[in-house]
Amino acid sequence: xxxxxxxxxxxxxxxxxxxxxxxxxxxxxxxxxxxxxxxxxxxxxxxxxxxxxxxxxxxxxxxxxxxxxxxxxxxxxxxxxxxxxxxxxxxxxxxxxxxxxxxxxxxxxxxxxxxxxxxxxxxxxxxxxxxxxxxxxxxxxxxxxxxxxxxxxxxxxxxxxxxxxxxxxxxxxxxxxxxxxxxxxxxxxxxxxxxxxxxxxxxxxxxxxxxxxxxxxxxxxxxxxxxxxxxxxxxxxxxxxxxxxxxxxxxxxxxxxxxxxxxxxxxxxxxxxxxxxxxxxxxxxxxxxxxxxxxxxxxxxxxxxxxxxxxxxxxxxxxxxxxxxxxxxxx
Amino acid sequence: xxxxxxxxxxxxxxxxxxxxxxxxxxxxxxxxxxxxxxxxxxxxxxxxxxxxxxxxxxxxxxxxxxxxxxxxxxxxxxxxxxxxxxxxxxxxxxxxxxxxxxxxxxxxxxxxxxxxxxxxxxxxxxxxxxxxxxxxxxxxxxxxxxxxxxxxxxxxxxxxxxxxxxxxxxxxxxxxxxxxxxxxxxxxxxxxxxxxxxxxxxxxxxxxxxxxxxxxxxxxx
Numbered sequence: 001x002x003x004x005x006x007x008x009x010x011x012x013x014x015x016x017x018x019x020x021x022x023x024x025x026x027x028x029x030x031x032x033x034x035x036x037x038x039x040x041x042x043x044x045x046x047x048x049x050x051x052x053x054x055x056x057x058x059x060x061x062x063x064x065x066x067x068x069x070x071x072x073x074x075x076x077x078x079x080x081x082x083x084x085x086x087x088x089x090x091x092x093x094x095x096x097x098x099x100x101x102x103x104x105x106x107x108x109x110x111x112x113x114x115x116x117x118x119x120x121x122x123x124x125x126x127x128x129x130x131x132x133x134x135x136x137x138x139x140x141x142x143x144x145x146x147x148x149x150x151x152x153x154x155x156x157x158x159x160x161x162x163x164x165x166x167x168x169x170x171x172x173x174x175x176x177x178x179x180x181x182x183x184x185x186x187x188x189x190x191x192x193x194x195x196x197x198x199x200x201x202x203x204x205x206x207x208x209x210x211x212x213x214x215x216x217x218x219x220x221x222x223x224x225x226x227x228x229x230x231x232x233x234x235x236x237x238x239x240x241x242x243x244x245x246x247x248x249x250x251x252x253x254x255x256x257x258x259x260x261x262x263x264x265x266x267x268x269x270x271x272x273x274x275x276x277x278x279x280x281x282x283x284x285x286x287x288x289x290x291x292x293x294x295x296x297x298x299x300x301x302x303x304x305x306x307x308x309x310x311x312x313x314x315x316x317x318x319x320x321x322x323x324x325x326x327x328x329x330x331x
Numbered sequence: 332x333x334x335x336x337x338x339x340x341x342x343x344x345x346x347x348x349x350x351x352x353x354x355x356x357x358x359x360x361x362x363x364x365x366x367x368x369x370x371x372x373x374x375x376x377x378x379x380x381x382x383x384x385x386x387x388x389x390x391x392x393x394x395x396x397x398x399x400x401x402x403x404x405x406x407x408x409x410x411x412x413x414x415x416x417x418x419x420x421x422x423x424x425x426x427x428x429x430x431x432x433x434x435x436x437x438x439x440x441x442x443x444x445x446x447x448x449x450x451x452x453x454x455x456x457x458x459x460x461x462x463x464x465x466x467x468x469x470x471x472x473x474x475x476x477x478x479x480x481x482x483x484x485x486x487x488x489x490x491x492x493x494x495x496x497x498x499x500x501x502x503x504x505x506x507x508x509x510x511x512x513x514x515x516x517x518x519x520x521x522x523x524x525x526x527x528x529x530x531x532x533x534x535x536x537x538x539x540x541x542x543x544x545x546x547x548x549x550x551x552x
Contacts, residue, residue, distance in 0.1 A: 044452055058439060066451050093433050094432060095424075
């Protein structure tokens, strides 16, 4: 039976603790409902630090200093954004490894508002050297990437979100899967955006590449797949996060790049993840509109900020007394 | 001038050393000369005692003691903080043998020490973890997360030595020790210049709860 990505994370992490004495699981209340049993069985290796996220990360790093392999988990907003210096220094600067598992992503907790939304997590971690960043697209991919990352070495970030793809792909870090081959543009789907990308590109003669591991990024795979010199990047976190890697991969190839993702404007909206996917133009309709603008000669593409404002206006958004929202709506 | 002072002079070129450089000197000397079970031969041994210098500022005394114990050659000292030197104003575990953590940003060493103590306990290793913090460093809230958890989990392998030179802004007399006591730590306050008292306090390992030694030194001016 298929389970959610987060439940799969908990099951796999539990199994890894049960089967490998060097594995520790450190968490900060979040997901505690899944860990009661394994924590009772292995109290020395499964540690709930309470609502203490700075400590969470450095406890994991301290265990790594003694040779253990820690899995460190809470919501992405608290793991990566609140405790970023601990990630940078506790793991990065000490040069010890571990597996950070952030749940929630950009808008799993849409109803929780901005405090629980972390579209900047991948961009932040991308400022650190040598971090492997994974965005598994299915529960099966969560299981595979977690086992590989915990069994391997170095520092990994596994982004576990509820948005999923229909199809699972074998774990192949640093390698793109060619999902569809065409003569035209190359559309890169990173993580759980593939279904929308496939739907949006239906009937278009484009290549679609997919990867759940986004760092390392398959520069060679991109060059080999390139048909017409147009690249569309679709990532479910901050738009443009991987644009610099594409630019570097194609530094000697004249090309055009459309980088789609979560916009920078703070929506100040609740609702569901689907609402936010739509608002950021990452649903099939929004992606198709962006592709039309980018790939059709003579068509103009709105810049992401302006497009976001248009999308909001189109959803019949109410006028808000809050001045910042008012500005965002002022076209 | 004693041996440690001679080595420090190689770094500073100055026979009179700043307060930040010397406030930790006696604590670190006592730890390496009388308390910790670690040597250049055992730096890679899982069972070694660990000393974590959380307060990475003013590391000259630390470098001088490590050098005098044979962890690295004396020639390293004279070029310290230059581009080619492994010795910086803040120490890096990846560059200096015997250094357990890379520090400098305040409020990281004690949380790392809690994780280290947990890692050792999970592996059934009885070694001690001693972490040096400054009284002003305890302004950082991250320490308080660690102080609470260490007591709750009964981490008796852990000893905090808090060098108190009254440099914290908004300090309240007695607060430092009391905060640890409130959380259930075994706490003792000693003269941070008295080697015998320091040895006695730092050698004590309370069963079932973590230890803090407040080492009181001259007020920072």
